[in-house]
Amino acid sequence: MTDYDVMCIGGGPAGLAAALAAKENGAERVCILERDKELGGILQQCIHNGFGLHTFNADLTGPEYAQRFIEQVEATDIEIKTDTMVLEITKDKEVFALSPEDGYQKLKAKAIILSMGCRERTRGALAIPGTRPAGIMTAGTAQRMINIDGYMIGKRVVILGSGDIGLIMARRMTLEGAKVLAVAEIMPYSSGLTRNIVQCLDDYRIPLKLQHTVTNIFGKDRLEAVEISEVDDKFNPIPGSEKRYECDTLLLSVGLLPEIELPYALGIELDKRTRGPKVNEAMETNVSGIFACGNVAHVHDLVDYVSKESKKAGFFAAEYAKGLIKTEKAVPTESGVGISYIVPQEIRQSNCKKDLEIYFRVKRVYNGVKVILKIDNKIIKEHKKRHMAPGEMQSIKIRPEDLLNAGSLSIEVQNG
Amino acid sequence: MKKTNKYDLIIIGGGISGTAIASALSAYNLSICLLEKSNDLSNGASKANSGIVHGGYDAESGTLMAKFNVRGNEMYPDICQKLDVPFSPCGSYVIAFTDAEIKTLEELKKRGKINNVPGLKILDRDEVLKQEPNLNPEVKGALFSKTAGVVSPYELCIAFMEHAMDHGAELKLEHEVRDINLQDGKFLVKTNKDDFEAASVINAAGVYADKVHNMVLEPTFKIDPRRGEYFLMDKYIGDSVKHVIFQCPNEMGKGVLIAPTAHENLIIGPNAEDIQEKEANETTFSGLNDVWSAALKTLPELNRSMTITTFSGIRAQASTGDFIVCDYPELPGFIDVAGIKSPGLTAAPAIAEYVVELLKKQQELTERKNFTFSRRKQIRFHTLSHKERAKALKKDPNFGRIICRCEGVTEAEIIDVIHRNAGARTLDSVKRRTRSGGGRCQGGFCSPKIIEILARELGISQDEVLKDSSASRIIIDQTKKEAGND
Numbered sequence: 010m011t012d013y014d015v016m017c018i019g020g021g022p023a024g025l026a027a028a029l030a031a032k033e034n035g036a037e038r039v040c041i042l043e044r045d046k047e048l049g050g051i052l053q054q055c056i057h058n059g060f061g062l063h064t065f066n067a068d069l070t071g072p073e074y075a076q077r078f079i080e081q082v083e084a085t086d087i088e089i090k091t092d093t094m095v096l097e098i099t100k101d102k103e104v105f106a107l108s109p110e111d112g113y114q115k116l117k118a119k120a121i122i123l124s125m126g127c128r129e130r131t132r133g134a135l136a137i138p139g140t141r142p143a144g145i146m147t148a149g150t151a152q153r154m155i156n157i158d159g160y161m162i163g164k165r166v167v168i169l170g171s172g173d174i175g176l177i178m179a180r181r182m183t184l185e186g187a188k189v190l191a192v193a194e195i196m197p198y199s200s201g202l203t204r205n206i207v208q209c210l211d212d213y214r215i216p217l218k219l220q221h222t223v224t225n226i227f228g229k230d231r232l233e234a235v236e237i238s239e240v241d242d243k244f245n246p247i248p249g250s251e252k253r254y255e256c257d258t259l260l261l262s263v264g265l266l267p268e269i270e271l272p273y274a275l276g277i278e279l280d281k282r283t284r285g286p287k288v289n290e291a292m293e294t295n296v297s298g299i300f301a302c303g304n305v306a307h308v309h310d311l312v313d314y315v316s317k318e319s320k321k322a323g324f325f326a327a328e329y330a331k332g333l334i335k336t337e338k339a340v341p342t343e344s345g346v347g348i349s350y351i352v353p354q355e356i357r358q359s360n361c362k363k364d365l366e367i368y369f370r371v372k373r374v375y376n377g378v379k380v381i382l383k384i385d386n387k388i389i390k391e392h393k394k395r396h397m398a399p400g401e402m403q404s405i406k407i408r409p410e411d412l413l414n415a416g417s418l419s420i421e422v423q424n425g
Numbered sequence: 426m427k428k429t430n431k432y433d434l435i436i437i438g439g440g441i442s443g444t445a446i447a448s449a450l451s452a453y454n455l456s457i458c459l460l461e462k463s464n465d466l467s468n469g470a471s472k473a474n475s476g477i478v479h480g481g482y483d484a485e486s487g488t489l490m491a492k493f494n495v496r497g498n499e500m501y502p503d504i505c506q507k508l509d510v511p512f513s514p515c516g517s518y519v520i521a522f523t524d525a526e527i528k529t530l531e532e533l534k535k536r537g538k539i540n541n542v543p544g545l546k547i548l549d550r551d552e553v554l555k556q557e558p559n560l561n562p563e564v565k566g567a568l569f570s571k572t573a574g575v576v577s578p579y580e581l582c583i584a585f586m587e588h589a590m591d592h593g594a595e596l597k598l599e600h601e602v603r604d605i606n607l608q609d610g611k612f613l614v615k616t617n618k619d620d621f622e623a624a625s626v627i628n629a630a631g632v633y634a635d636k637v638h639n640m641v642l643e644p645t646f647k648i649d650p651r652r653g654e655y656f657l658m659d660k661y662i663g664d665s666v667k668h669v670i671f672q673c674p675n676e677m678g679k680g681v682l683i684a685p686t687a688h689e690n691l692i693i694g695p696n697a698e699d700i701q702e703k704e705a706n707e708t709t710f711s712g713l714n715d716v717w718s719a720a721l722k723t724l725p726e727l728n729r730s731m732t733i734t735t736f737s738g739i740r741a742q743a744s745t746g747d748f749i750v751c752d753y754p755e756l757p758g759f760i761d762v763a764g765i766k767s768p769g770l771t772a773a774p775a776i777a778e779y780v781v782e783l784l785k786k787q788q789e790l791t792e793r794k795n796f797t798f799s800r801r802k803q804i805r806f807h808t809l810s811h812k813e814r815a816k817a818l819k820k821d822p823n824f825g826r827i828i829c830r831c832e833g834v835t836e837a838e839i840i841d842v843i844h845r846n847a848g849a850r851t852l853d854s855v856k857r858r859t860r861s862g863g864g865r866c867q868g869g870f871c872s873p874k875i876i877e878i879l880a881r882e883l884g885i886s887q888d889e890v891l892k893d894s895s896a897s898r899i900i901i902d903q904t905k906k907e908a909g910n911d
Contacts, residue, residue, distance in 0.1 A: 044827065094827040096807075105811065107835075109825035113815040131867040133734030136656070140707040141736065143892035143899050147869045154873050160887060160900040185904055224710065230896035246710075257901075270830070273661070 013038045013088075014330040015323070016104060016118035018095050018271065021050020022312050023124035023303025023319040025078040028087050030323030031122075036330050040088035040118075042095055042106055048082070049075035050126055051149065052312065054156045057177055059204070063313035074312060098271055102298055120298045120326035123272060123286070124319060127304035129174075130264040132226075137169075139226025142233070148174040148262040152181065161185055163258025167235050168192040169223045171199035171206070173310060173400075175262025180209035182260075189213070190254050193221040193237050195244055198374045200264075200400040202310060223259065224251060232257050265308040272301065282350040283307035289339055290356045290365055291325035292318065297336075300326050307352050307368070310402055314368070318352075325360070335359040340412070345383075345421025347371055349399065358412040365407045369420055371397045379425040380405065384415045393425055427620055432458040432595075434625040434784075435614050437602050437637055439463075440471040441578060441773040442762045443629035444585035448508075449777035451592035452798075453790040458621060459586065459594065460614070462601035464895050465854040466847060467582035469631045471770070472857065473655070473706065473738025475682055475692060476578045477669055479768040480517060480570030482537025482545060483679060489748040491540045493772035493779070498542075498572050500774040508584040508800045510577060511687035517573035517669035518553065520564050520723065526673040530568040533674075537570070544571025559665050561725050573669055577687040578770050579857040583847055588800050590846035592793060598850075599895060602630070605640040612641070612758065625758040625787075627780060632703040632741045634749075634763035641759055647744040648764060650703045653695025654712040654737040656720075659865050662731045663689040670723055679767065681719035688832075688860060690733065693720045700739075708735045733865050740766040750776055752783050760784070803841065803858075807833030828878070829871040831864025839875060843882045850883065852876065853893040876900070 015031040017024035020043030032039050047053065052060070055071030062068060065077065082089070093108040104116040129147035144163055146154075152174060154160045166182050168175045171194040179189045192210060197220050199206055210217050218237065224246045225236035239250035267285035277286045278295040285308075286294040286301045293300050302322035303315040328334050339355035351369045375397045382390035382405055389411050397403060405420065412418075434450065436443045439461030447459050461468070478501050484490035505512035521527045530547055537545045546569045553567045554560060586596060600616040605626065607613070614621040630637040635648040658665075669684040678697050686692050696715045713735055720727055743749055743764020752760045760783055762776060769776075784790060804817060806824055817824045823837035842849045842858035849855040852862060855875055862868030862875065876899065880887040888900040 044830070092826065094830065096827075096833065107814070107818070107825050107827060109822040112818045112822075112825060113811070115811075128866045129869050131734070131865075131869060133657075133867045134730070134732055134865075136708075136713055136729075136732050136735045138708045138710045138713060138735075141893075143897035146872070150869045150872065154900070155904055158873055158877075158887070159904050161902045161904050162900060164901065226707075229704075230894045231898060 013040050013116065013118040015039045015120045015122065015326045016116065017041045017122045017124050018104070019043065019050065019124035019126060019305075020048040020089070020091070021124065021126050021303070022052055022075065022078065022315045023126065023305070024050075024122065025075070025082055026316040026319035027122045027124055027302055027323035027326065029078065029081055029085070030320040031327040032085050032087055034324045034327035036327035038088070040090060041082070042093045042104075043089070043091045044094040046092050048079050048089065048091065054153045055177070056156050057181070060312050063311070064316050078316070095271065098275055098299070100275065100296055119330040120300065122322050122326050123294075123299065123301040123305045124303050125268040125271065125305050127265040127267050127308050129261070130266060132261055135263060137223055137226060140228055142226070142228040142231050144228070144232030144257050145226065145259045146261070148172070148178040148260045151178055151260050155181060155185060161187070163187060165190060165256040166258040166260060167223070167237070167254050167256045168260045168262060170194060170261055170263035171201050171217060172262035172264065173201045173205050175260060176201045176205040176209040178260055178262070179215050180213060183213050183215070187258070189215045190256055191216045191218050191237065193218045193223060195220065195222040195240055198398060202400060222246065226259065232259055235259055265304065267305045267308065269305070275299070280350065280354055283352060287354040289353050290360055291328070291334060292322035292353065293325060293329070293334070298329050307350065310400060314402060317366075318368070340415050340418050342367065343417065343419040344369070345419045347373070347375065347422030348420050351420060356412060356418065358409065358415065361409040361412060363409070365409070365412070366404050367407065368402055368404050370399055370402055371422060372399065374398045375422055377425050379423045381421050381423050382407065383419045383421070384411055385417055429613070429620045429622055430458065432456045432621065432623045434627065435460060435612065435621050435623040436627045436629060437614070438629035438631055439466040439582070439586065439596070439598075440469050440629060440631050441467065441582045441770055442765050442776055443627070444582045444589065445773040445777035446627055446629060446762070446780050447589035447594050448585040449781050450784075451589040451594050452793055452796045454793050455790065457589065457594040458597060458623070459589070460597050460600040460602055460616060460621065462599065464598050464850060464891070465857070466586050467579040467857065470738055470740055470766070471582045472579045473736050474578055474740070474767070474770060475655070475684065475695065476575050476686055477517070477682070477684060477770070478512070478574040478576050479771045480537065480545070480573040481540050481542040481768070481771070482533045482568070482570060483674060484540065484768065486536055486539040489750055490768060490772065493748065493750075493775040494768040495541050496775035496778070497768070497772040501574065501576065501771070504774055505576060505581065507798050508581070508588055509802050510581045510584045512574060512576045513685070513687055514572070514574040515668050515685060517570045517671060518548070518557065518567040519671045519673060520553065520560065520567045521673055522561070522563055522565060522722070524565070527566050529673050530566060533568050542570065542572070545569065546571070557666055557668065557670065559724055559726060560670070561723060575669060575684055575687050576770070583858060584800055586847040587845055588798070591800065592796060596847055602637060605637070607641070625760070625784065627760045627762060629762040631765070632739055634741065634761065638761055638763065642753060642756060646749055646763065649742045649744065650700050650705070650739045651742045651766070652698045652700045652705065652737050652739055654708050654716055654735065655692060655694030656713070656716060656735050657733050658691035658693065659731040659733050660689050662728065663691050665691055665724060665727070672719070672723060681716055681723070683720055683723050693717075693727075695738070704739065706737050706739055708737050712737070734867060742766050748772065748776070750779060752787065757787055804838060806835045806838060828874050829859070829861030829864060831866050832860040834859045834861040836878065839878050840882060843879065850879070851891040851893055852879070852899070855879065
C-alpha cells in the first residue's frame with residue numbers, strides 16, 4: 010500500500026490549487042486522483058473567457074486558466090493519476106480507486122482533500138411534466154458535447170434557468186448557429202453574474218423572462234415544443250399565461266449540487282444549505298484529516314474563489330499531515346438576517362495566523378444595505394453594499410485577534 | 426420486395442408476457458420469432474410500472490388474475506435467481522387508517538386465503554410502526570403479505586428474451602404487425618417490413634391486443650389505456666420503507682404505493698387515469714401533484730427535492746375486467762394474451778406456463794435437448810467485494826473505467842449488454858440493462874460517454890445514436906462542419 014501525505018480527489022481547479030498549496034507547505038508525497046483522462050475538470054469545456062481576473066489579473070479561457078495550474082503542478086513531483094475513479098474512502102483514510110491501467114488500488118493518505126466539484130440539477134429533479142423526448146439536457150452536458158466532442162445538439166433552443174452555464178450556453182448555441190428563443194427564470198432575478206447577462210443575452214437580444222418557468226414538454230421522439238408560464242410569488246404557474254415555444258432543444262441551468270457521494274457514504278456531516286460537507290477554518294470536515302474545498306464544499310460562481318479557497322485547504326492538509334493542526338473548541342458561524350449560508354461553518358481561532366476570509370451568500374437581491382459582522386453580539390465590521398444578489402458570492406475578512414476567546418460569530422444584512 | 430420468413434410460432438409483442446412466453450417455449454423444439462414494433466423490448470407497460478411482485482390477495486377469487494398471480498408469485502424467486510434478475514422478496518403492507526379500512530384488510534385476508542396466498546397476517550398499529558417507523562403515526566393496522574416483493578421489470582423482460590434467444594428464438598425489433606391473413610392453414614403475419622408465416626400466433630400486443638385480435642377474429646373485447654404517474658426518488662431515501670406499502674384499494678385500483686425498488690431507490694405512485702390515446706405516456710402537473718399528496722398520507726416526511734425523475738406508464742385494461750388468456754376452437758393456433766394489467770408482471774411466468782399447456786393441447790411439443798434454464802451472469806461491478814473487483818479487473822481492464830458515476834457502472838458492463846442477445850442499441854436501452862444514466866445526475870455526465878461507446882461498438886457514427894425511440898436523435902450535426910473539421 011502506498012502512503013501519501015496529502016491526496017486530492019479530483020483534479021479540477023480545486024484539486025490542482027490544493028495539491029500545489031500542500032506541496033508548497035512541505036507535504037512530501039502529494040497526489041491527485043482524477044476520473045477524467047486529463048486534468049482541469051469542467052474548466053476544459055468552458056472555452057469562454059472571464060477566468061482568472063482575480064488570480065492572474067488576466068482574462069483567460071477555462072482551459073487557459075486550468076493550464077496555468079497544470080503546468081505548475083507538472084513542475085513539481087506531485088503524482089498525477091488520471092482515468093482513476095475513487096469508489097470508497099474510509100475514516101482511516103484508506104482509498105479504494107479504480108483505473109484501467111493501474112487496476113483496483115488501495116491507497117492511503119495522512120490527509121485527504123475532497124475536490125470532486127459539483128453536478129447539475131436535472132429535469133427529473135424538477136419533475137417538469139410532459140413527454141420524455143430527446144433534446145432535453147443540462148446546459149453543462151450540452152457544453153461538453155459542443156465544446157469537447159464537437160457535436161451540435163439542436164437548432165431552436167429554450168433555456169430554463171439563468172445560472173451562469175445557462176447564460177454562457179445561450180451565447181454558445183447562438184454562435185454555433187442555433188436560435189435561442191428565450192431564457193426562462195422562475196425567480197424574480199437571475200442567479201447568474203451580471204456580466205454574463207449583458208454579454209451572453211443582451212448582446213444577442215435573447216429575452217430573459219423572469220418569473221417564468223417551463224410547465225409542459227411536447228414531442229414523442231425529439232422535443233417539439235415547450236410551454237412557458239408566468240409564475241406568481243409562490244412560484245405557482247398563473248393560469249392563462251401559458252405560451253408555446255416551438256423548439257427542438259431545452260437546456261437546463263437550474264442549479265448545481267455538490268458531489269457528495271463519497272462524504273455521504275463516509276457519514277461526513279453535511280450542511281443543509283450548502284448541501285456540501287460542513288467545514289472549519291482549515292476547510293476540514295468533521296472527520297479529522299478529511300478536507301473539502303471548491304464546489305464540493307459549496308457551489309462557487311467564480312473559479313478564482315475556488316482556487317483561493319482550495320489553496321487554504323491544501324495548506325492546512327499539509328499542516329495536518331505534519332501534525333501541526335490545533336484542535337480546540339470551534340466557534341460556529343451563524344447566518345443572520347438575509348444570509349443564506351456562511352463557509353466555513355465553524356472557526357478555531359488558534360489556527361488563524363492570518364486574516365480569515367469567510368464566504369457567504371445573501372437570500373435575495375439587496376440594494377443600498379450594510380453587511381454587519383458581529384462577534385459575541387458586538388459589531389466588529391460594517392460594510393456598505395450598493396448591490397448584492399444571491400448569484401454573487403460575498404466575502405469578508407476577520408482578523409485573528411478579533412476571534413480570540415470569541416463565543417459566537419454572525420453575519421447579517423441591515424438597512425443602510 | 427417483401428420476404429416471407431417461416432417459423433413454427435410467432436409472438437406479437439416484446440413486453441413481459443411475450444418474452445416470458447418466448448422463454449418458456451424455448452424449452453421445446455419450435456422455431457420462434459418475436460415481433461416488437463418499437464426498437465427495444467419492454468417498451469410499453471412493462472417498463473413503466475411499480476415493479477411489484479404481488480402476493481395475490483387483491484384479485485377477485487376465481488379469476489385468471491387470482492390464479493396466475495398466486496402461481497406467478499410462487500415462481501418468481503427461482504426465475505430471478507436463474508435468470509440473474511434483481512429481485513427482493515421484501516413483503517408488502519396494505520395499511521389502514523380507519524375502522525372501515527381495517528374491515529377491508531380482513532376481507533382482503535379472507536380473499537387471500539381463498540386464493541391460496543400463503544403468509545398473510547394482520548398487524549396492529551404498534552407492530553406496523555415498529556417495522557416501518559416512518560409511516561404516518563395515524564395508521565391503525567396493516568395486512569402483511571410475506572410473499573410479495575419487488576423486481577426490475579424491464580430487466581426481467583430482457584432476461585426472458587435473452588434466454589429464449591440463447592435457445593434459438595429470434596427477435597425482430599421495429600416490426601409492427603399491420604395485418605394477419607390465413608393462408609393454407611397457416612398465419613401470414615404482415616409487418617411494416619417483411620411478412621412472417623407460422624402455424625401458431627400468440628397475441629401479446631399489450632394495449633394493441635384488441636387490434637391484433639380483430640385482425641383474425643370477431644371483436645370480443647376492447648383494451649382501454651389507463652395511465653399511472655410515478656416519482657422515482659434518490660437512493661439517499663431508498664430505505665424510508667422496508668416493505669411495499671399500499672394504501673387500501675379503491676374502485677380505481679390498488680392506489681398509491683411507496684416501495685423500495687429492486688435497485689434501492691424509492692418509487693411512489695401510481696395514480697389512475699383513463700385516457701383516450703394508447704401511448705399518451707406524458708406526465709401531468711395535476712397527476713404528479715395527486716400522487717404526491719396521496720403519498721404524503723403514507724409518509725408525511727417525504728422530501729420532494731429528493732426526486733430523481735418522474736414518469737408515467739399505460740396499463741392495458743380489458744373491457745372484460747379479467748386477463749384474457751385463451752385459445753379459440755374456431756381458430757386453432759391463435760392464442761390471446763390480453764388485458765394484462767396489474768398483477769400482470771407477477772402473473773407473467775404463470776401465464777407463459779399456461780400458454781405452453783394450451784399449445785400442448787393443440788400440438789405435440791418435444792423437449793429441446795441441451796435446454797438450460799439459466800442466463801450468463803451480468804457482472805454488476807458496484808455489488809462486488811473488493812476482492813472480486815480486483816479479480817474482474819484483471820480479467821478485463823474495461824472494468825477499470827467507471828462510466829456512470831452515480832450508479833457505479835463500468836465500461837465493461839456497458840460493452841457486455843450491447844453484445845448480448847437482445848442487446849442494447851440506444852441510450853435508454855443501455856440504461857434499462859445497466860442502470861447507467863438512471864441515477865441522480867440522469868445521464869448528465871455519462872450520456873456523452875455512452876454515445877461514444879454505442880457508436881464504437883455498433884459501428885455507427887455518434888450522431889446516429891438514439892436516446893430511445895427510432896427518431897430520437899440526440900446529435901443533429903457536427904460543429905464547424907463546413908470549415909472542414911471532422
